[in-house]
Amino acid sequence: MVGTPINGRTRLSFGAVNGGHDLGPSSAPPSNAGSDYGIIEFTREDVEALLNEKAKRKDRFNYKERCENMMDYIKRLKVCIRWFQDLEISYSLEQEKLKSSLELAQQKCTEIELLLKIKEEELNSIIVEMRRNCTSLQEKLVKEESEKTAAAESHLKEREARLNFERSQSTLQEDLGRAQRELQSANQKISSLNDMYKRLQDYITSLQQYNGKLHSELSTVENELKRVEKEKATVLESLTMLKGQLTLSMASQEEATKQKDALASEVTSLRVELQHARDDRDHQLSQAQTLTSELEKSKDSTEKSCSELNKLTLRTNELEAKCALQDERIKVLQEQLTTAEEKLQVCDISASETRIEYEGQQKLVHELQRRLADAENKVIEGEKLRKELHNNILELKGNIRVFCRVRPLLPDEGSSTEGKIISYPTSMEASGRGIELTQNGQKHSFTYDKVFAPDASQEEVFIEISQLVQSALDGYKVCIFAYGQTGSGKTYTMMGRPGHPEEKGLIPRSLEQIFQTKQSQQPQGWKYEMQVSMLEIYNETIRDLLSTNKSSSEGTPTRVENGTPGKQYTIKHDANGNTHVSDLTVVDVQSVKEVAFLLNQAANSRSVGKTQMNEQSSRSHFVFTLRLYGVNEVWLFLL
Numbered sequence: 001m002v003g004t005p006i007n008g009r010t011r012l013s014f015g016a017v018n019g020g021h022d023l024g025p026s027s028a029p030p031s032n033a034g035s036d037y038g039i040i041e042f043t044r045e046d047v048e049a050l051l052n053e054k055a056k057r058k059d060r061f062n063y064k065e066r067c068e069n070m071m072d073y074i075k076r077l078k079v080c081i082r083w084f085q086d087l088e089i090s091y092s093l094e095q096e097k098l099k100s101s102l103e104l105a106q107q108k109c110t111e112i113e114l115l116l117k118i119k120e121e122e123l124n125s126i127i128v129e130m131r132r133n134c135t136s137l138q139e140k141l142v143k144e145e146s147e148k149t150a151a152a153e154s155h156l157k158e159r160e161a162r163l164n165f166e167r168s169q170s171t172l173q174e175d176l177g178r179a180q181r182e183l184q185s186a187n188q189k190i191s192s193l194n195d196m197y198k199r200l201q202d203y204i205t206s207l208q209q210y211n212g213k214l215h216s217e218l219s220t221v222e223n224e225l226k227r228v229e230k231e232k233a234t235v236l237e238s239l240t241m242l243k244g245q246l247t248l249s250m251a252s253q254e255e256a257t258k259q260k261d262a263l264a265s266e267v268t269s270l271r272v273e274l275q276h277a278r279d280d281r282d283h284q285l286s287q288a289q290t291l292t293s294e295l296e297k298s299k300d301s302t303e304k305s306c307s308e309l310n311k312l313t314l315r316t317n318e319l320e321a322k323c324a325l326q327d328e329r330i331k332v333l334q335e336q337l338t339t340a341e342e343k344l345q346v347c348d349i350s351a352s353e354t355r356i357e358y359e360g361q362q363k364l365v366h367e368l369q370r371r372l373a374d375a376e377n378k379v380i381e382g383e384k385l386r387k388e389l390h391n392n393i394l395e396l397k398g399n400i401r402v403f404c405r406v407r408p409l410l411p412d413e414g415s416s417t418e419g420k421i422i423s424y425p426t427s428m429e430a431s432g433r434g435i436e437l438t439q440n441g442q443k444h445s446f447t448y449d450k451v452f453a454p455d456a457s458q459e460e461v462f463i464e465i466s467q468l469v470q471s472a473l474d475g476y477k478v479c480i481f482a483y484g485q486t487g488s489g490k491t492y493t494m495m496g497r498p499g500h501p502e503e504k505g506l507i508p509r510s511l512e513q514i515f516q517t518k519q520s521q522q523p524q525g526w527k528y529e530m531q532v533s534m535l536e537i538y539n540e541t542i543r544d545l546l547s548t549n550k551s552s553s554e555g556t557p558t559r560v561e562n563g564t565p566g567k568q569y570t571i572k573h574d575a576n577g578n579t580h581v582s583d584l585t586v587v588d589v590q591s592v593k594e595v596a597f598l599l600n601q602a603a604n605s606r607s608v609g610k611t612q613m614n615e616q617s618s619r620s621h622f623v624f625t626l627r628l629y630g631v632n633e634v635w636l637f638l639l
């Protein structure tokens with residue numbers, strides 16, 4: 001067996017070599033160390049010390065002591081391996097736990113992330129909604145405020161207009177009052193003028209009466225004059241005497257005329273005055289009429305202004321009501337805004353809490369990942385150590401080990417042993433390792449790494465081999481071959497008895513172990529690729545047993561140069577110590593079934609014939625090669 005690094009190539013070969021020689025004794029010690037050490041803790045230094053421990057050689061030829069030392073060493077190694085296996089189990093348990101807790105945490109984290117995302121989306125939608133509301137509210141507010149300011153401005157304008165109007169109304173009222181007062185004074189004047197007119201008319205009437213009286217007096221005077229003239233005539237005679245009387249009468253007449261003229265002029269002046277008074281009255285009346293019309297106009301305009309004022313007051317009241325409503329609406333909107341902001345704050349708080357929780361979970365996940373990485377590193381280290389220890393044990397057991405298996409007598413052989421007696425030593429030292437053959441009274445003793453008695457089962461033989469299979473999985477090259485004379489049981493040991501699954505041989509059992517390990521190590525990141533090739537060496541010639549160009553006939557031993565006629569197979573060794581047979585058919589395999597099928601195919605292709613010792617003798621050397629390519633992607637990632 002040759003060691004190779006991890007993740008490299010490894011090869012497990014099984015061979016069956018025909019030959020007629022027995023093997024000599026082996027130098028490897030027995031491997032039956034017990035667990036006398038109980039539970040002991042090892043440190044890396046202890047393990048290294050144990051591995052580097054050199055055998056104390058007081059007496060080089062004291063094999064017993066050396067053997068005891070070796071046994072003790074093996075015991076300690078076994079304890080160490082058991083400790084290591086426990087450690088490995090605990091590591092893998094811890095790894096499983098950590099993985100499950102990591103998965104849980106990751107699930108939780110994902111759930112929290114999802115929740116957070118949903119919440120964030122909800123919050124974002126709420127925030128967007130709120131913001132939209134807020135903007136619409138602010139827009140509304142701005143609009144309302146602008147409307148309010150416009151309303152206030154219009155209100156102010158209306159108030160100013162009202163004030164102006166009130167002012168103009170008061171001036172108009174003042175004017176009206178003044179006009180009314182003037183009208184009153186004009187009325188008073190008119191009434192006084194009327195009184196004066198009446199008085200003047202009375203005066204005129206009295207003057208006319210007086211004039212009439214004067215006229216009547218004048219007529220009486222004239223009548224008197226006539227009577228006087230008659231008297232003149234009568235009194236002509238008494239003219240002289242009456243002349244004085246006449247002059248007097250004339251003077252009184254002149255005086256009366258004068259009086260009449262004065263009265264006439266007075267009447268004229270009175271008439272002029274009356275005319276003036278009439279004109280004045282007309283003027284006053286026209287003034288009063290204009291004032292009345294103005295008053296009516298101003299009354300109309302006052303009414304109009306009053307109605308406008310009423311309208312404006314109504315409008316103002318409406319606007320004030322609207323303003324009050326808008327104020328209330330603004331208050332409600334502000335309250336809504338405050339509650340929305342409070343909600344937003346609560347949402348922010350819950351979002352920050354969730355974020356803190358998420359960060360905590362992430363920290364936990366990181367911590368778990370770190371611990372997992374630590375554990376995985378420990379597992380890698382442990383795995384390396386286990387491989388080292390395993391290899392050490394195998395080295396201690398012997399890199400080359402030879403087992404002896406005695407097959408039972410076959411039914412057709414009866415009890416004939418041709419004078420040979422096989423016995424097994426009973427001494428502790430050689431127990432299970434020694435065999436004694438007595439022939440013709442001569443005793444021959446042989447020692448092997450292990451001797452399997454005829455009743456040893458295939459399972460028992462495989463237990464010894466399984467450690468080598470593990471080595472192949474660990475990356476070491478392993479070769480197992482059966483050697484013995486014809487009919488000694490090589491094919492039986494390697495392949496088993498066809499149709500008897502409980503008697504299956506080392507090859508199918510090894511393959512089962514390999515595929516089981518492949519399966520069990522898959523969760524730890526191990527990936528194995530397997531390739532199978534099978535050849536037969538018959539009369540120093542190689543035959544490819546998996547070649548599809550088969551030219552050998554089954555059941556008869558034939559001398560065929562190789563699988564394909566004319567094809568020459570050559571054995572090559574590369575720099576890495578790998579051995580290849582050129583042009584050999586190599587088949588990728590995924591399962592035991594596939595290998596079983598190929599084995600069956602190979603078995604049918606083999607050269608088989610009858611020998612004296614074996615009805616179904618193989619007549620050739622059969623080499624089954626399994627190439628394992630193991631890669632741990634997790635380790636590659638970690639390393």
Ligand SMILES: Nc1ncnc2c1ncn2[C@@H]1O[C@H](COP(=O)(O)OP(=O)(O)OP(=O)(O)O)[C@@H](O)[C@H]1O
Pocket residue numbers: 018406407408410454484485486487488489490491492493497611614616617618619
């Ligand atoms: N341990 C065993 N128990 C029972 N039967 C056995 C055992 N070993 C061998 N046999 C039987 O002995 C016979 C011969 O064995 P086998 O064919 O394996 O020998 P061989 O070494 O392969 O012979 P050859 O070299 O001629 O091919 C077979 O019938 C096989 O079943």
